Amino acid sequence: MKKTNGQEIIQLFESWSPKKLAAMDNDPIGLHVGNLNKPVTKVLVTLDVNDVVVDEAIAAGCELIIAHHPPIFRKLSTLRTDTPQGQLFEKLIKNDIAVYAAHTNLDVAEGGVNDLLAEALGLQNYEVLVPTYSEEMFKLAVFVPVEHADQLRETLAKAGAGQIGNYDSCSYTLQGEGRFRALAGATPYTGEVGELHVEQEVKIEVVVPKSIKSKVLRAMLNSHPYEEPAYDVIPLDTTAKEMGLGRIGKLPSSMTLKQFAEHVKVSLQVPAVRVVGDLSSTVSKIAVLGGDGNKYIHAAKRAGADVYVTGDMYFHVAQDAEAIGLQIVDPGHHVESVMKVGVANKMQNLCQLQKLNCEFIPSKISTEPFQFV
Known part of the structure; x- marks a missing residue:
């Protein structure tokens, strides 16, 4: 190394x-x-x-x-x-x-604080609780000779293009004819200067997040055999996967609020928790947000959480949560x-x-x- x-x-x-x-x-x-x-x-x-x-x-x-x-x-x-x-x-x-x-970048990041807390609690199929970041998406359409299509698709995928949800290397290919005439001073990859040339080409389309657009274009241009590649970059209405604070998911099986509070103590290795709600009630859908989550009790309620796990719960905010029917387990800020x-x-x-x-x-x-x- x-x-x-x-x-x-x-x-x-x-x-x-x-x-x-x-x-x-x-x-x-x-x-x-x-x-x-x-x-x-x-x-x-x-x-x-x-x-x-x-x-x-x-x-x-x-x-x-x-x-x-x-x-x-x-x-x-x-x-x-x-x-x-x-x-x-x-x-x-x-x-x-x-x-x-x-x-807060580590709170939001995949594999960061909130994912780690959700995993520690054993939440299944969890999603972002409070979206804070989404990224503009583009479609790159590039024309390339048939024999270079596989190499270019691989180059684009390695640069990060063509990722959709839990899938990567996604692309669409359409075959056709490319026509061009190389003028004086050109050094064409195929065809002759001054002559109209027809080349069997494919059009490769991939989605590209804004953050790596420049990187993907550089990789495409460096890999492309043509001196002057033809390509389009088109903004899309769709966005990349939303990222944000907190997570919400389901327990593998329902339990009472009292049992869940004990589960939090053991899973997050804390000596005690503060609880708001009916200890005998059944809970299954859990929201968790590391640190001080007072601002987001209504987001947890709107998301359908039975219980909201967060730290530093203020007295009056706890009363507000109780009033809207949201149960709270507060294991403290240090669980981060x-x-x-x-x-x-x-x-x-x-x-x-x-x-x-x-x-x-x-x-x-x-x-x-x-x-x-």
């Missing part, structure tokens, strides 16, 4: 959790401390960055920390090393440890720590596929400030 640096690690991370997915305006995501232009052999993955977590990173020999909660959430007016926050940043800088934060192992495993697998030599370590430190007595 080749040596790698911080830039390569974050490029790989952002390939599945890009900044554009951030669901909050001015979300302070990205590099917070240090720089990424350096060799990285070990990365600590953590929910929060505090003094004990930094000590853990130092002891493990990590050059980079990937955190879910941004350590600098609001702009700093000063950076004094006689304050706890200033001392934390001083320790990071002196030990040459960079900190990168992925906040499910991302530590999930992100570490995903990044380790991606690095191995890319032959990057880097170890990802899920933090063993609990940053839960609350105790139950």
